[in-house]
Amino acid sequence: MERNELYPVFLKLHQLNVLIVGGGNVGLEKLSFLLKSSPNANVEVVATRFLPELVELVSKHDSVTLKEKKFKKKMLEKRHMVIACTDDLEVNRRIYELSRKRFLICNIADTPDLCDFYLGGIVTKGNVKIAISTNGKSPTTAKRLREFFEEVIPEDINKMVENLNEYRKSLKGDFENKVQRMNAITESLKK
Known part of the structure; x- marks a missing residue:
């Protein structure tokens, strides 16, 4: 493939x-x-x-x-x-x-x-940006995927990103500890 x-x-x-x-x-x-x-x-x-x-x-x-x-x-x-x-x-x-x-x-x-x-398809919602590529094979597919993501990503996602950034800045400890805590708090995004 x-x-x-x-x-x-x-x-x-x-x-x-x-x-x-x-x-x-x-x-x-x-x-x-x-x-x-x-x-x-x-x-x-x-x-x-x-x-x-x-x-x-x-x-x-x-x-x-x-x-x-x-x-x-x-x-x-x-x-x-x-x-x-x-x-x-x-x-x-x-x-x-x-x-x-x-x-x-x-x-x-x-x-x-x-x-x-x-130049692929791009979805932008505040600070969140998603780039879509079809390896130059089908710009139309990239366009349709862009339209799909524009619909399913909530408009208020930027607020969540800003809140997580503030939380990240407040964390104490070493880098690994910070990564673990950020992973735990964002786990629900996978569902």
């Missing part, structure tokens, strides 16, 4: 520099996805033209900038992450190859072989 070997991480995109190359429908989709989860993400979008909806979205986020230019390799300087979604596969492939040479993580839209990461 095939297994998902992706390693999930939660990035602080407001502290990183993200480049999106492409200003069409897919660029809008990728930017929307990033900003839904990280509204203060540090992003520059580069394209020769932009959809009006993308321009409108950017106008609501001070941390996002637009650059109306063709992609140049110099644009990869001082970046941490790159998403390429132009309608030219050769340009996308070049961006991937240049990114790899600079040890940048890169996602080439709709081309799983040219991706170091995927």
